Amino acid sequence: MGSKAKKRVVLPTRPAPPTVEQILEDVRGAPAGDPVFTALAAEDPPGPSRRAEDSEAQWEQLYQQSRAYVATNQQLQQARDGLRQKCECLRQAGEDLAREVDQVKQAALLEAAAASSG
Structure with a gap:
């Protein structure tokens, strides 16, 4: 029975x-519709359609969530x-209790010993 020798693949x-510089050149040369840039884009991209009040409301919501997190964390501690x-x-x-039970x-x-001897 001979053993089969496995040939190593040289990579x-x-x-x-x-x-x-090469990375920056590639990024600058990529079209705006490149899937790499569009796949990770936010669903609601910032732009003229987004109002300042919406942004402020989001910041206020994040602030309130942070406050709630800190308060909850303190309560848990x-x-x-x-x-x-x-x-x-x-x-x-x-x-x-263990000491009293022993006593x-x-x-x-x-008491049992005294009762049996007397």
Whole structure:
């Protein structure tokens, strides 16, 4: 049984990346309707049809969203801190309860031992 030798395909060397000048030349030479520029264009491009009030309204909306985000984030941080404190209180209460249960068990064992010996 002979092993089949796989021939390695020699790939051509990678060309050097274009320079900034070459990129700018390509961009300047591209037609305005080139799919690269139109595919990523905004659905509502800025222009004479867009009014200043619309732009201001968008900025106001973004500002209000940012304020709401900051307020919600602060509320979440306060809630997290409150939960940490409550968790610590519950942990401490659990430790106290475990100690008291041990004390009750020991007292019950002492009483049982005293009752059986007497």
